[in-house]
Amino acid sequence: MKLIATLVMSAAVMAVSALPALAQTKLKWAHVYEISEPYHTESVWAADEIKKRTNGRYDIQVFPASSLGKETDINQGLTLGTVDMIISGASFAARNFPRIGVSYYPFIFRDAAHQAAFAKSPVFQELAEEYRKKSGIVITAYTYYGARHTTSNRAFTDCAGMKGLKIRVPDVPAYMATPRACGANPTPIAFAEVYLALQNGTVEAQENPLTTIEAKKFYEVQKHIMLTGHIVDALITQIAPHVWTKLSDADKKIFTEVTQEAAARASAQIVKREGELVDEFKKRGINVNTVNRQSFVDAVLKNFTPESLGYEREDYDRIVAIK
Numbered sequence: 001m002k003l004i005a006t007l008v009m010s011a012a013v014m015a016v017s018a019l020p021a022l023a024q025t026k027l028k029w030a031h032v033y034e035i036s037e038p039y040h041t042e043s044v045w046a047a048d049e050i051k052k053r054t055n056g057r058y059d060i061q062v063f064p065a066s067s068l069g070k071e072t073d074i075n076q077g078l079t080l081g082t083v084d085m086i087i088s089g090a091s092f093a094a095r096n097f098p099r100i101g102v103s104y105y106p107f108i109f110r111d112a113a114h115q116a117a118f119a120k121s122p123v124f125q126e127l128a129e130e131y132r133k134k135s136g137i138v139i140t141a142y143t144y145y146g147a148r149h150t151t152s153n154r155a156f157t158d159c160a161g162m163k164g165l166k167i168r169v170p171d172v173p174a175y176m177a178t179p180r181a182c183g184a185n186p187t188p189i190a191f192a193e194v195y196l197a198l199q200n201g202t203v204e205a206q207e208n209p210l211t212t213i214e215a216k217k218f219y220e221v222q223k224h225i226m227l228t229g230h231i232v233d234a235l236i237t238q239i240a241p242h243v244w245t246k247l248s249d250a251d252k253k254i255f256t257e258v259t260q261e262a263a264a265r266a267s268a269q270i271v272k273r274e275g276e277l278v279d280e281f282k283k284r285g286i287n288v289n290t291v292n293r294q295s296f297v298d299a300v301l302k303n304f305t306p307e308s309l310g311y312e313r314e315d316y317d318r319i320v321a322i323k
Contacts, residue, residue, distance in 0.1 A: 027060045027084040027243065030068040030077065032191050034215045038266035039087055039143065039235060040064045046262035053254045060085070066192040071170075078137050078240040087143065087237045091172040094310075097131045102311040104174035106300045108319055109232035112144050112271055119234070123318045136241030141259040144267035145233035146209025146274055151222035153204050155287060159295040167205035168194050173309045175207075178230040181299035198222060209233060210277040211270050224287045227278075230296055237263060 029047060033039040040062065047060035068074055068083055075092040077083035094101030102108065103124075109115045118124055119142035128139040156162055163183035169175040171188035179186040184205075189197050197203050198221040206218060207228070213219055237259045247255065278288050306316040 024056060025058050027058060028068065028082075029060050029062045029085040029087075030074040030083045031062075031064060031087045032066045032071050032074070033064060033087075035064050037211070037215045038269040042262040042266040042269075043087055045265070046258050049258045049261075050255060053258065054251060058251075070190045070192060072190075078238060079135070081240065081242050084240050084243045085238065087235050089145070089170070089172075090234065090236050091170060091174065093131055093135075093137070093139075093236065093238070094172070097127075097134045098310040099312055099315060100127045100131050101172070101174055101309070102127075102306060102315045102319065103234065104172065104231055105306050105309065105311060105316060106174065106178050106230045106304075107297050108316065112147075112232065112267075114322060115144060115232050115234060116267070117322050118319055121319075121322055123315065123322070127315070136244075138239045138241075138244045139236045140239060140256045141237040141263035143235045143237070143263040144270050145235050146211050146270055147229040148207050148209055148231040148233050149213070150205060150207045150226040150228045150230075151213060151218055151224065152226065153223050155224040155289050156226060156291070157289060158292040159299045165205050166203045167207065168197060168203040169207060175231070177300055177304040177309065178228070178296055179207075181303040182296065194218070195221065209270070209274065210281070211273050213281075214273075214277060219281060219284060219286050222286075224289060225281060226289050226291050228291055228296060229293065230300075 029043055031039060031043065035041075043062045047062050050058050050060060069077065071088055071092060074083050074086045075088055078086060089104075090100055091104050094104070103118065109118070124142070132138050150167070152165060152167070154165070156165075159182040162179060165179070165184040167179050167184050167186055168189045169179060169186045170191070176186040187203050189203065194206055195216060195218060198206060198218060205222070207230070208216070208218065210225075213225065219225070239255065244252070281288050306313055
């Protein structure tokens with residue numbers, strides 16, 4: 001009897017061992033932001049939540065702070081297959097599909113609420129779908145990045161005051177529009193290299209949201225912050241075609257819902273922090289200056305129409321009209 005029992009147990013163990021292991025897909029999620037920023041912390045939350053809701057079938061590792069490459073690299077990686085998911089500016093997506101870049105046209109959004117309404121609008125859904133048809137890449141979520149303001153080692157209060165200023169901007173026409181319209185010298189530099197460029201004087205100014213100015217510590221190497229608010233910015237969560245096409249409908253729903261929840265959580269944190277930072281920067285001894293915003297608006301509209309930057313007037317008009 002003991003022999004029989006032993007044989008039965010051995011057979012059972014062998015049978016269990018012969019069962020196929022639970023399939024698990026490992027994915028790489030890349031971005032260029034610091035681990036302290038909501039774009040990272042909420043991406044980590046989303047990765048854990050997707051793993052939980054898919055019963056461990058997807059194990060997503062988040063790579064922050066340009067650890068898998070600069071923003072251009074990780075965007076290209078979606079097509080090359082070197083990364084699987086990213087959270088990044090839509091201006092890089094616009095290199096493949098220019099129309100989607102209209103959301104970066106200066107002063108197109110009144111504020112964060114206007115941008116949030118756009119993210120839920122038929123206009124954005126149409127642009128995202130056309131981008132998918134063009135590239136195969138799927139946009140699942142839209143995150144508020146903040147109103148972009150200017151830091152510099154010399155203060156100014158209007159558009160004319162920017163004349164001759166050597167300012168770092170992303171290598172994107174919409175970002176260059178405001179400084180060019182005001183006679184500044186926009187200089188593209190990779191995001192990961194901006195602090196050093198400011199520190200060693202390669203450029204004397206840069207522009208980013210207050211939360212990024214804090215996270216990247218640009219205030220350590222800049223004396224003034226000008227509240228230009230020239231672009232109300234956003235990030236988009238994107239999934240590579242080699243991943244999306246293999247997801248079941250149920251898993252597509254999970255990835256979409258979780259990344260949208262993460263985007264909402266990050267957006268709320270950014271809006272809250274923006275409201276706190278002006279006073280905090282002043283306490284740190286940084287000069288925070290209000291500006292004649294209309295002088296910037298007038299210069300941009302005079303020198304750069306949406307069409308001149310590769311966008312469509314109809315998209316621009318539809319976005320402006322969103323309530």
